[in-house]
Amino acid sequence: MLEIDNLVAGYGGVPVLRDINAKMAAGEIVGLLGANNAGKTTLINALSGMVKPISGRILFLGEDISKLTPQARVELGIVQVPEGRLVFPEMSIRENLLLGGINAHARKHRPQQMEKVIGLFPRLGERLTQSAGSLSGGEQQMLAIGRGLMAEAKLLMLDEPSLGLSPLFVQYIFEIIDKLHADGLTILLVEQNLNLTLRHAKRCYVLERGQVAVEGDAETVKNDPRTRSAYLGL
């Protein structure tokens, strides 16, 4: 479904990511791990089109998307749930969800999609008119995921969904992620939390200073000494 070929990308012409190669099959749940500043957010922003590639290619469903705008990529179903959630604080839950489905492709099916999202997160459905800024961190994370689902994602990229949440909410959010995966959604799970991710993702990539240091199935990554060193920055 997704193929990244020798991707080099960064800010203002200065590379942060160097020679990234990665692949994801449809229906897979893949973990993207790495210490703080390893380049995880930069990589999913490159996939979203928010960071322009310096060289290399990104293929989605066989098509080269590396020159497409962020809007075009959302329309294809490449959807990001950003780090820090970034809900629209002065808008209601309902308006946030409507904005999630604003792209030309998803717009037609918003009412049905909204039903599904509310079915998944009844807590959001109970307070559709409440402003997003007044929600707790965990509720905002639900809203951010719900908003991403409104876009009719084919590939859902979650950037540190557990960040700043209480253990109970982390557990809840990961149950939701498992459920979405079981329903067939392709998920790229970006996390700093190593053990948590290894429990939910079948396969992982570990980034270290903008390069893939380790890749393989969860067990391999867990036992590879380079994983620890990538985290400790050795």
Place this chain on the structure above:
Amino acid sequence: MTELYQALAQGLLIGATYGLLALGMGLVYGVSGVVNFSHGDFISLGMFMCLALYSAFAMDPYVSIIITVPLMIAIGALVYIFLIRPMVGHQFLMVVQLTLGLSLVLQNGILMVFGGEPARTPSFVESKLIILGDVVLRVPHIVAFVVSFALAIGLYIMLRSTDFGRSIRAVHQNAHAAALMGINVGRVQVLTFALGIGILALAAALLLPGTPIQPTQGLRYTVITLLVVVLGGMTNFVGIMLGGLIIGIAEAFGTIYLDGPIGLLLPYIIFVAIMLFLPKGLTWSSAR
């Protein structure tokens, strides 16, 4: 007492149009972070377009908007794309410089075409009056008030309940997140600027009947608009309309009760007084 009512009524009527002018500026600031110092000169441009259409076709300003609004929207879009967009994201002061430069260009352009003599554009409502007890209201002011409020309400509804309106608010609240939703942020910024200039074309026609115009008046409108926007808390819809009414009333009181320069200064004095006590302007968080 009659004078008091007269000043209040006149101030309220004109104030609604000031509020409308400021809404345009506030919207643009909200999505692009641009404060347009040529705002008032675009109002001038709109007024002189009406004058030209009157001179050529004896067209009433209220009818001219059919032509001036689309024209000004197009001009606004082009100005944003070719002049302002290349500067956005650089120093805030560079954009200020640019729009100040644009102000001079517009002012002198108008001067070259129309000359410096004050001019008037007649309108069929120009000299009509409505008398309520002791208070005399000019019909053009009433038209301006009603249309301005109707447009403000229309804008409010548009922002609340259309996809375009929600896109504008999304870009204002978090441009990065808006782009991740698939919103074309650049397009929203252009359209908002163009919409803001289009509103000015309407406001120009509303302010025109019975008012002499001259090419150098733009700065005065820019300053009034700035007062109102700052008073209204930059992007607060209700605050801005309220700010418009306050500045309109201050101006009317100044001209009716006080002689000469002090009278003209009254809106500024009121502005400074309010800002001293409410540094964030007339905002309250629930009003967005």
